[in-house]
Amino acid sequence: MNADHRPDPDTLLALAQQEERQRQSGRLKVFLGAAPGVGKTFAMLEAARQAQRSGVDVVAGVVETHRRAETEALLDGIEQLAPQSIAYRGVELREFDLDAALARHPALLLVDELAHSNAPGSRHAKRWQDVQELLARGIDVYTTLNVQHLESLNDVVAGITGVVVRETVPDAVLEQADAVELVDLPPPELIARLRAGKVYLPAQAERAREHFFREANLAALRELALRSTAAQVNARVLTLKAGTAPAATWSTRERVLVCVGADSSGARIVRAGRRLAAQLHAEWTAVYVDTPQHGVAAATREEIVASLRLAEQLGAETVTLSGRSVAEEVLSYARARNVTRIIVGRPARSSWRLRLRGGLVDALLRGSGDIEIHAVPSDAPPAPPAPPTTTAATPARPWPWRAYGLAAVGVLLATAGCYLMAPYFELANLIMLYLIGVVLVSRRGERGPAVLAAVLSVLAFDFFFVPPHLTFAVSDTQYFVTFAVMLVVGLVISELTVRERTQGEQARLRERRTAALHQLSKSLASLRGAAALLDAAVRHIAEVFEAQVLALLPDEQGKLTIRAGMRAEFTMNAKEQSVAQWVYDLGRAAGLGTSTLPFVDAVYVPLLGKRGAVGALRVRPADAARLVLPEQMRLLEAFANQTALALEVDRLGEEAREARLAADTERLRSSLLASVSHDLRTPLAAIIGSASSLVEYGEQLDDGERRELAANIQSEAERLNRLVGNLLQATRLEAGTLTLHKEAHDLETVIGSALARLATALEGRPLHTTLPPNLPLVPLDPLLIEQVLVNLLENALHYTPPGSPLEIGVEGHTDAVVITVADRGPGLPAAGEQLFQRFWRGGQSDHPSGSGLGLAICRGIVELHGGHIEASARVGGGAVFRFTLPLAPDAASAPPPQEPAP
CATH class of the missing domain: 3.40.50.620 (HUPs)
Known part of the structure; x- marks a missing residue:
């Protein structure tokens, strides 16, 4: 066998390691179908019974028969594991018992519906994760899967059927399967099974036939299943071929x-x-x-x-x-x-x-x-080329006179050295000195000067050192062999040296490209915001290509505008703007080095993301000849793709934040409606009841009773007013429309106003107020800070026993003032920051719950002032609420205050 056609040792080693892992772990066989009802479970059970007849220990871990008699019949004689019961929200869910399967440890386990999501509380969230653990423990597994559950085909299936599949399996699970068996059924036969009630119940079957089980949908899903199976088989073929016959071509696919x-x-x-x-x-x-x-x-x-x-x-x-x-x-x-x-x-x-x-x-x-x-x-031979002309795009390359001159100088230096060495060395040793000169000249990486050095070395050696001297005549014909060998060796050395230098330069270029891509990816990964991402991309591209770079993004009307560039003063004319817009609209590159508008002095590259073009780059290099190289164009496209991906990820993040904000707003709206429907009903009912009593029985009531009913109406109306005010205040804080009117105010006046508003509610309560002397004026909105104090005092009144004392304290610091509201009530629940969340209620059984907005409004107002609020348990019993107000008018934040001594 030719040595070049031998299997790659690394590939053979990888295959051997893979086979060793397969021997240590279980084997996975997937029965793949195009849609429910094609008979995947039936085929799996038939294969399991055949394995059982061969003496294999087969156990059914979970098999969904869907009450089909022919499927249930195949389960007869196969041991079945009892399902695991998991309680979830008051319902008993029956799931596959992974621990029982591991304890039983059969040779072959049947696990139906690979894409199934396990109930909350299970060890793994997905059934395919259970299967991976079974395989890792050395248990072979048969399982079933529909093609629409493959993760990579999720959006494709949704586009075909209009149904978004929620349960998916990573493609890697199917790719790592040891065997994939396609269970196929033509669409008309599958629809006939559906009508016969062999797939779903009649009501479900009718809905499925109208939506998912259309013949066109099933035909498309069938094609996807066939392609997925063929791709998995082809990958296996390539793996086996690489280890056995890498030089051969297996025509399994054109x-x-x-x-x-x-x-x-x-x-x-x-x-x-x-x-x-x-x-x-x-x-x-x-x-x-x-x-x-x-x-x-x-x-x-x-x-x-x-x-x-x-x-x-x-x-x-x-x-x-x-x-x-x-x-x-x-x-x-x-x-x-x-x-x-x-x-x-x-x-x-x-x-x-x-x-x-x-x-x-x-x-x-x-x-x-x-x-x-x-x-x-090939095409017909072209006409003789015209004389070369120098243009801005392709400058004429000057003749390298300097390189050829250095080659001649190198030969002269070698000749001088040989003159010095000639009395002491043989002629064969002098040849080595000439060859060293050829090597040194070749190190410059230019082939022409290297060849010239080799030829001149032979001629100089003949002229100066071979007798008769100072002539090209040769007295001994053996020197012709010496000249030929010297010339051949010189040419070979020069060729190899030039080639080695060229390959080294190519390797360094590839290394620089890889390093540049890595650096760009690293920079983009650490930045957020389109402006920062574009600035980093423009900077890297300009450095790598030595070019002027502009980044353009579309505005609201879809017109490209310059968002980043290495030259701030550079602008684009109307023609350049139209080229960039064309590139963005069609998603194709144009300009220098392309087939579209190749005569311009810049290249325009689209920033292509997964959802289309997100912008464009304009790159005008200082040396146009460099950029038209294929590898340079591919590198530029790689930079553009990395930038587009980063922009798209940033945009998706922004959309996710907007979606979360919209969801939070919707939850707030729902909570507000719930609060209006529940919390406002109590004071309204009390007001209506008292008013109706006055209207119907006013003449029969004495003055004291009438005054009591009127006072009740006033009290409940004030309570209703506070609730509505809190709701409006919370809405304004959430929407960011609450405006501060900061002025320097005396904090003692603000505290007095808050106490005056609650004078009636504070009757019978010991109240101790501590204000230090020489307290400076504090920049604040008096109405809003008064509201904070009122809410904190109402919270204390609401959750403390009648007659228990209250305390208000103020401490002055160099950069902020600290206000505390303390009580001697039952203390705080272990809720932490949850106390200040909207609609969170303490839930003490001895007191009715409020609207859950008071403390949230306090935090919003304090943070709007640049301060900080917190709550903590008080030594000796009770709670203390503490908030800071910065003394600097434009302070953005203040450090959390230190808890004072009790």
Whole structure:
């Protein structure tokens, strides 16, 4: 066997390790179906009974028969595990008992409905996670799955059927299965089973037939199931092939490879590949191999880029490879991808080099093996090229006089060294000095000067050191062999040195590209907001490509506007704006290095996300010749894709935040309605009752009773007013429409106003107020802070026994004042920050609950002032509420106050 065709040792080792893991763990077989009712459970039970007849210990962990008699009959004779009962919200749920299955440890366990979600309280949230644990414990598992439950097909199925499947299984579970058996049933037969009541009950069946079980839906799902099974089988084939016959081509599936070369026939070859792939219904790839042997002119680079972009537009995957030989790289890639046909261009004219050495077609034919080679005639030979002209896009490359001069100087230095060494060394040793000179010249990486150095070395050695000296005549014919060997060795050394330097430069370029992509990804991952993301992307792209970069995003009308750029003063004219808008609207690149508007001095790249274009980039490089290289264009597209992904993730995060805000607003609205319907009903009922008593029995009541009823009306009306005020205040805080009117105020006046409002409620309560002397004026909104004090005092009155004392204290600090409201009641529940949440109520049984808004309003008002509020238990019994107000008018926050001594 050819050494190049031997199996890869690393691949064999990986396969051996995989087989070892499979021996240690259980094997998974999935019975895959297109829809419910195709007979997956029936097929699984038939396979299980066959295994049981072969002596395998089979146990049914969970099997959903759906009361089908023929399915239940197959369960006869198979041991079944008792289900596990899990209590959830007052309901007993019966689930698969994983612990019982592990304790029983059969050789084969049947676990139906792989995508099932377990009841809350189970060890795993999903049944497929139970199966993974069973496999890890060495138990083989048979299971069933519908194709619509695959995670990657979730949105596809939703688009086909209009039904969003909630229970999904990661594709990796199916990909890691040891066997996948497709259980197939044509759509008409499945619909007939549905009508016969063999899938759902009659009422459910009718609804399913009108929505999910349409023949078109079932046909599409059937195709998805077939494709998924074929993909899993194909992946297994490629894995086995890599370890057994990497050089062979197994034509299990047609794959076409198109070779794009550095000539003008690339477009023709790409179109031929597209036609062949369409005829075969095959996947196809366009590949270009960049070799170090020959430089590529700027015009040729543009043709290569155009050909690869044409292939992308026609639906191909494009790949750029690097290697020493085009044929070797193409064949290696083709064997790795299991390609069956290669399309390559055939030269229109045969040169003497092709007759002697053979071309790419000959090399592919010699090494293709089972791969078919299609040679497409190239275009007619082009007309003689016009004299080169210097343009801004493709500057003419100057002749490297300096490099050739250095080559001549190197030979002169080697000759001088040989003159010094000639009296002491043989001629064979002097040759080594010339070869060292060739190596040093070749290290510059230019082939022409290296060849010149090799030739000049032979001539100088002959002229100066081979007798007769100072002439090119040779007295001994043996020196001709010396000259030939010296020339060949010099040329080989120069070629290898140049190639090694070129490959090193390519490796460094790839390393820089990888590092740049990594750095960009790292920067984008740590930033939030479109402006910051675009600034980071523009900075990295400008550094890597040495270019002016502009990032454009659409406004509300969909018109692109500049959002970030390395040159703040740079703007775009109307023509450039129209090009960028075209790129954004169609999602295709344009400008320099593309087939659309290639004459402009910049390239416009769309920022393509999963949901379409999110913006565009304008890149104007300082050296246009660099950017038209295929690998540079692909790198730029990678940068654009990374930026678009980051922008899309940021946008999705913003949408999620908006959705959460909308949900919170909706919950607030619902809570407000619930509060209005419950909390306001009590004072309204009391007011209506007292008022109706006055109206109906007023003349029969004495003055005291009438005054009592009137006082009750006033008290309940005030309570109702406070409730409505709290609701409005909470709504304004939630919506962010509450406006502060801060002024420097005396805190003693504010506290006095709050106590005056609660004078009636505070009767019979000992109240102690502590105010330090020389208290500074505090910047605050007096009405809002008065409301905070009223709410805290009402809360204390509500949850403390009648007659218990209350305390109000004020402490002055350098940057803030601290106000405390303390009581000697039963203390606080262990709720922490929950005390200040909307509609949270203490729930003490001795007191009726309030609306649950008072403390939430307090926190909102205090934080609006830039302060902080907290509650804590008081030493000796009771609770203390403490909040700070910063003394600086524009303070954003204040540190939590220290608890004073009791």
